[in-house]
Amino acid sequence: MKRNQVTLSDIADRLKVSKVTVSKALRDHTDIGQATKQLVKDTARELGYTPNFIARNLSARKTTTIGLLVPKIAHHFFATAIEAIYDTAFANNYEIIMAVSQENSSHEAKHIETMLSMRVDGLLVSVTEETEDMAAFKLVRDKGVPLVFFDRVVNGLGFSCVTADDKQGACLAVAHAIERGYTDIGHFAGFSHTQIGYRRCQGYRLAMQQAGLPVNPDWVLDGGFGEKDGFRSFMQLHDAGNLPQVIFAVSYPVALGVYAGARETGLAIPRDIDVISFGGSSENRFFKPALTYVDQPADVIARHAMEMLLHELQHPGPREEEHIVIPSTLCLGDTCAGPRVSKVLKP
Amino acid sequence: MKRNQVTLSDIADRLKVSKVTVSKALRDHTDIGQATKQLVKDTARELGYTPNFIARNLSARKTTTIGLLVPKIAHHFFATAIEAIYDTAFANNYEIIMAVSQENSSHEAKHIETMLSMRVDGLLVSVTEETEDMAAFKLVRDKGVPLVFFDRVVNGLGFSCVTADDKQGACLAVAHAIERGYTDIGHFAGFSHTQIGYRRCQGYRLAMQQAGLPVNPDWVLDGGFGEKDGFRSFMQLHDAGNLPQVIFAVSYPVALGVYAGARETGLAIPRDIDVISFGGSSENRFFKPALTYVDQPADVIARHAMEMLLHELQHPGPREEEHIVIPSTLCLGDTCAGPRVSKVLKP
DNA sequence: ACCGGTAAAGTAAACGGTTACGTTTGATAC
DNA sequence: GTATCAAACGTAACCGTTTACTTTACCGGT
Numbered sequence: 001m002k003r004n005q006v007t008l009s010d011i012a013d014r015l016k017v018s019k020v021t022v023s024k025a026l027r028d029h030t031d032i033g034q035a036t037k038q039l040v041k042d043t044a045r046e047l048g049y050t051p052n053f054i055a056r057n058l059s060a061r062k063t064t065t066i067g068l069l070v071p072k073i074a075h076h077f078f079a080t081a082i083e084a085i086y087d088t089a090f091a092n093n094y095e096i097i098m099a100v101s102q103e104n105s106s107h108e109a110k111h112i113e114t115m116l117s118m119r120v121d122g123l124l125v126s127v128t129e130e131t132e133d134m135a136a137f138k139l140v141r142d143k144g145v146p147l148v149f150f151d152r153v154v155n156g157l158g159f160s161c162v163t164a165d166d167k168q169g170a171c172l173a174v175a176h177a178i179e180r181g182y183t184d185i186g187h188f189a190g191f192s193h194t195q196i197g198y199r200r201c202q203g204y205r206l207a208m209q210q211a212g213l214p215v216n217p218d219w220v221l222d223g224g225f226g227e228k229d230g231f232r233s234f235m236q237l238h239d240a241g242n243l244p245q246v247i248f249a250v251s252y253p254v255a256l257g258v259y260a261g262a263r264e265t266g267l268a269i270p271r272d273i274d275v276i277s278f279g280g281s282s283e284n285r286f287f288k289p290a291l292t293y294v295d296q297p298a299d300v301i302a303r304h305a306m307e308m309l310l311h312e313l314q315h316p317g318p319r320e321e322e323h324i325v326i327p328s329t330l331c332l333g334d335t336c337a338g339p340r341v342s343k344v345l346k347p
Numbered sequence: 348m349k350r351n352q353v354t355l356s357d358i359a360d361r362l363k364v365s366k367v368t369v370s371k372a373l374r375d376h377t378d379i380g381q382a383t384k385q386l387v388k389d390t391a392r393e394l395g396y397t398p399n400f401i402a403r404n405l406s407a408r409k410t411t412t413i414g415l416l417v418p419k420i421a422h423h424f425f426a427t428a429i430e431a432i433y434d435t436a437f438a439n440n441y442e443i444i445m446a447v448s449q450e451n452s453s454h455e456a457k458h459i460e461t462m463l464s465m466r467v468d469g470l471l472v473s474v475t476e477e478t479e480d481m482a483a484f485k486l487v488r489d490k491g492v493p494l495v496f497f498d499r500v501v502n503g504l505g506f507s508c509v510t511a512d513d514k515q516g517a518c519l520a521v522a523h524a525i526e527r528g529y530t531d532i533g534h535f536a537g538f539s540h541t542q543i544g545y546r547r548c549q550g551y552r553l554a555m556q557q558a559g560l561p562v563n564p565d566w567v568l569d570g571g572f573g574e575k576d577g578f579r580s581f582m583q584l585h586d587a588g589n590l591p592q593v594i595f596a597v598s599y600p601v602a603l604g605v606y607a608g609a610r611e612t613g614l615a616i617p618r619d620i621d622v623i624s625f626g627g628s629s630e631n632r633f634f635k636p637a638l639t640y641v642d643q644p645a646d647v648i649a650r651h652a653m654e655m656l657l658h659e660l661q662h663p664g665p666r667e668e669e670h671i672v673i674p675s676t677l678c679l680g681d682t683c684a685g686p687r688v689s690k691v692l693k694p
Numbered sequence: 695a696c697c698g699g700t701a702a703a704g705t706a707a708a709c710g711g712t713t714a715c716g717t718t719t720g721a722t723a724c
Numbered sequence: 725g726t727a728t729c730a731a732a733c734g735t736a737a738c739c740g741t742t743t744a745c746t747t748t749a750c751c752g753g754t
Contacts, residue, residue, distance in 0.1 A: 005466075005490070005710090007709095007710055007711085008710065008711065009710080009711095017733075017734085018733070018734050018735080019710085019711080020712085020713090020733080020734065020735080021732085021733055021734075023710095023711065023712065024712095024732095024733090027712095030731090030732095031731080031732060031733070032731095032732065032733075033731075033732055033733085036732080036733085048486065048489060048490070050460065050463045050464050050486075050490070051464050051710090051711085052405075052464065052466060052709090052710050052711065053461075053464040053465045053466070053711095054401055054404050054405045054410070054465065054466055054709085054710080054711090055405055055709070055710035055711035055712090055739090056710080056711055056712075057401050057711090057739095058399075058401045058402050058405055058709090058710085058711075058712095058739050058740065058741090059710080059711050059712045059713085059738075059739050060711085060712070060739085061739065063401070072430070073420075073426050073429050073430040073433065074423075074426040074427045074429075074430045075426075076421075079420050079421040079422075079426040080421045082420050082421075083419070083420040083421045083447065086420070086445075086446070086447045087447075087449070090446075090447075090454070095444065095446075095461065095465070096444075096445065096446075097442065097443075097444055098433075098443065098445055099433070099437075099442075099443075100430065100433045100434075100437075102434070107437070113397065114400075114442065116397045117397050117398050117399065117400040118400045118401065118442070119352075119399060119400070119401055139395065139397075142395060143352070143395070143397070256630060256633060259633035259634075260633065263632075263633060281630075283603060283628075284634075285610075286603060286606035286607065286610060287606075287631075287634035287635060287636070288634060288635040288636075289634070289635075352740095354739095354740055354741090355740065355741070356740080364703075364704085365703070365704050365705080366740085366741085367703080367704065367705080367741095367742085367743090368702085368703060368704075370740095370741065370742065371702095371703090371742095374742095377701090377702095378701080378702060378703070379701095379702065379703080380701075380702060380703090383702080383703085398740090398741085399739090399740050399741070400741095401739090401740080401741090402709090402739070402740035402741040402742090403740080403741055403742075404709095404741090405708095405709050405710065405711085405739090405740080405741075405742095406708075406709050406740080406741045406742045406743085407709085407741080407742070408709065
């Protein structure tokens with residue numbers, strides 16, 4: 001296909017000037033006279049000139065492009081965060097190159113490499129639930145490319161990060177459940193080898209401990225952050241005939257998994273079993289039973305992460321790892337309003 | 348900042364060979380001997396070489412990159428579609444550069460230009476609800492860059508597109524309402540100047556006509572595709588004391604706006620007023636009142652659009668505008684189950 | 695001893711810009 | 725009338741690859 005892209009030289013030839021003149025004129029360089037500038041611009045428009053960012057980027061050795069790597073898109077938290085990041089980027093004249101790891105750490109590593117190849121100026125990353133090999137991130141560090149983690153973070157690599165206050169939020173949620181009179185509180189914990197899994201579990205334990213309640217190890221289940229994982233854990237407890245009064249879900253999808261499990265087993269929320277979750281959706285308020293959840297302000301987290309990265313881009317140089325923690329608040333719904341003696345579970 | 352990026356020449360110097368040899372070796376060109384290849388690859392690894400895609404793309408005059416332009420991200424349909432597009436792109440070794448127009452047509456035009464500047468090989472676009480000026484798209488056409496519209500499409504520009512079967516789906520939904528016994532059926536129509544707005548409204552009218560029901564013009568309201576728009580329309584009818592039995596919402600957010608309006612005015616769905624919608628969320632099945640909606644298979648639409656675009660990329664040349672239409676199915680929930688005499692509205 | 699062929703490597707130009715540094719011209723200063 | 729300077733434009737090199745075209749060296753065949 002003959003894509004006859006118009007270049008600077010085409011404009012230059014037409015006007016019998018050098019391409020440098022054209023380049024400068026288009027960028028309003030002071031070297032060039034008003035008359036020439038106007039002429040060049042008019043001709044550029046007339047010919048349908050579109051500047052070639054690739055050439056520009058190669059020459060400038062920077063791209064005003066940020067790489068964004070997330071594990072998922074179709075997920076309230078990430079969809080909202082991504083949108084906020086795009087907003088901020090647009091407002092600051094940065095482009096975004098996003099990639100989705102699909103919770104697969106080898107995809108993640110591959111995407112990081114690709115982004116380095118594309119010479120992004122900086123990276124914004126939320127890691128997968130299985131990320132263990134840090135080679136890709138060490139490469140980023142060695143190349144001196146700024147990176148900020150958000151939500152799903154890795155510490156100790158020298159990169160700053162922004163998260164919700166996982167421990168405090170989890171503690172808040174579980175303390176609320178306790179205050180409402182629940183004592184048998186389970187926790188579907190995601191993966192405890194991840195930062196968010198670990199810290200949310202810490203919050204859960206802290207609240208239990210502060211209330212003097214014992215933690216029943218059978219009720220604390222690892223398994224993942226997705227709906228399927230929540231469902232699986234629910235079924236496991238159900239089949240063992242060992243469901244607690246309320247389950248504290250590590251994520252919104254896991255909470256949905258609990259809803260799914262309840263529906264599958266014919267139990268009603270909140271009549272027979274209850275649920276409270278870290279993360280939810282504002283749509284929830286229109287529906288019954290509305291989930292009670294710890295609000296994870298995706299857009300606030302995302303904007304902080306972007307600002308942090310932009311700051312690093314503008315002030316290069318080595319720096320300390322900085323951790324920004326956004327406090328979480330409770331969003332009250334219909335679930336977790338107080339225990340009742342279930343006709344089904346405790347006849 | 349001294350980003351000492353390793354280049355082909357660095358490897359070449361180290362090995363006392365030319366950079367062409369290195370380039371060829373890394374790409375397993377037959378020109379180069381096994382021993383040299385291995386040596387080059389080892390050295391590349393040792394030095395932490397990361398190929399520069401920018402330079403490669405400039406040289407190759409293509410980028411294996413697709414531009415994706417959507418009006419929104421935090422929206423079930425788009426989040427799902429985007430994820431499917433990223434999936435397909437990854438599987439086909441394409442990169443995606445996404446931009447979000449935020450329903451703003453001048454942002455949209457700007458993003459299109461940026462993507463052309465970035466020399467994307469092709470474009471995947473879902474237009475804003477206000478797109479009227481086609482200049483940007485004509486530029487795309489003039490440059491011969493392949494483009495496929497999905498969901499929110501523009502016809503007549505020579506670009507192919509993939510949509511749900513809007514008319515059929517809308518007709519299905521409204522016919523279902525009629526079958527359940529509703530006669531007073533309103534329609535919050537989004538914007539009738541858009542393709543989806545127009546066609547969904549056509550489907551609504553068709554179903555009404557087939558049932559011999561009159562269309563009350565007061566009950567057919569334009570306004571937009573967002574939650575706020577649905578809410579506004581609802582309040583307008585409510586304040587006029589002129590609510591129908593059921594509202595057919597043009598989109599899921601508009602349906603949520605109806606939920607919001609009902610909640611605001613103390614009306615209960617489905618007791619006092621009902622709603623059915625084009626587009627919904629699978630999460631809905633866990634909640635009450637679960638929305639009855641026309642399922643818009645976002646991932647199917649997205650994958651078709653990507654395949655279409657990939658095909659055009661592999662077989663360049665002029666072609667006819669092709670329209671792929673994906674049939675829609677009804678997803679039954681609790682709303683729109685049948686009319687009842689509302690204690691509130693008809694005392 | 696000469697020819698042709700091939701494997702393996704190198705040279706130069708191109709991709710479309712930007713930047714550092716020259717050159718020309720005219721006006722101003724002295 | 726010459727030195728000085730700034731405005732306006734040009735030249736050449738470079739960014740890091742790829743590609744088209746050579747070159748070199750060695751080998752077998754006659």
